Amino acid sequence: MNEEVLKCLKDLRSSLAGVRSRAAWQLGQLGDRSAVPALIEALRDESEDVRLSAAWALGELGDEAAVPALEEVYENDESDEVRSRAWESLQLLRGKT
Amino acid sequence: MKQFGWYSEKVMEHYLHPRNMGEIENPDGVGLVGNPICGDMMMITIKVKDNRIEDIKFKTFGCGAAIATSSMVTELVKGKTIEEALSVTNKTVADALDGLPPIKMHCSLLAEEGIKAAIEDYRKRKENERRGP
Numbered sequence: 001m002n003e004e005v006l007k008c009l010k011d012l013r014s015s016l017a018g019v020r021s022r023a024a025w026q027l028g029q030l031g032d033r034s035a036v037p038a039l040i041e042a043l044r045d046e047s048e049d050v051r052l053s054a055a056w057a058l059g060e061l062g063d064e065a066a067v068p069a070l071e072e073v074y075e076n077d078e079s080d081e082v083r084s085r086a087w088e089s090l091q092l093l094r095g096k097t
Numbered sequence: 098m099k100q101f102g103w104y105s106e107k108v109m110e111h112y113l114h115p116r117n118m119g120e121i122e123n124p125d126g127v128g129l130v131g132n133p134i135c136g137d138m139m140m141i142t143i144k145v146k147d148n149r150i151e152d153i154k155f156k157t158f159g160c161g162a163a164i165a166t167s168s169m170v171t172e173l174v175k176g177k178t179i180e181e182a183l184s185v186t187n188k189t190v191a192d193a194l195d196g197l198p199p200i201k202m203h204c205s206l207l208a209e210e211g212i213k214a215a216i217e218d219y220r221k222r223k224e225n226e227r228r229g230p
Contacts, residue, residue, distance in 0.1 A: 011129075014214070014217070015217075016130065016210045016213055016214050016217070017210065018130030018131060018132065018139075018206070018207050018210035018211065018214065019128075019129065019130055019210065019214045019217075021130070021131050021132060021133060022129050022130050022131030022138065023129075025131055025133055049132050052133050053131070053133045056133060
């Protein structure tokens with residue numbers, strides 16, 4: 001795991017939502033699938049921005065292990081934006097199978 | 098107070114002539130924050146001397162309000178102590194800009210969090226220095 005990924009994983013535990021949100025987004029850019037469990041956890045973050053970034057990042061990383069968690073978000077998240085992003089990521093992941 | 102549609106004259110002034118834009122070389126702290134809903138990404142770098150923010154610069158990819166709030170928050174905290182800088186809230190930033198449209202208030206929150214993230218990073222670095230290798 002490279003240093004940038006490690007930094008982002010640390011930032012996902014920041015007390016600042018803007019830091020967590022940016023870290024989740026960056027993890028999607030970096031393409032390291034070892035971040036998937038942390039991003040699945042971030043789908044339950046209290047901040048809508050963080051959940052949105054995590055849902056997007058999981059689609060980018062392309063790991064089907066995220067499908068059940070994204071399905072749960074698609075069905076239950078209170079935010080239209082987050083549900084919509086989860087649906088788009090699910091399309092990406094299901095397209096891979 | 099002169100308005101430009103939804104935006105105050107001060108917002109327009111800071112958007113068109115942003116203060117403290119750029120990146121400090123060898124900073125003491127870096128704050129990276131983002132809001133994926135509107136795609137704003139902000140980086141704030143600080144230099145700290147004697148517990149005061151001696152220098153501060155920002156780089157923001159985002160809308161005009163995000164650039165104006167970044168610019169304003171750097172002006173508000175430059176020369177201030179760490180504790181004073183931490184007391185700056187998104188409302189302080191929005192008020193200093195003579196207000197923001199409600200839909201752009203999240204930009205001021207990003208500016209507040211950008212400063213806090215840079216200070217958090219500065220404190221972590223200091224702590225790591227204190228502990229040694």
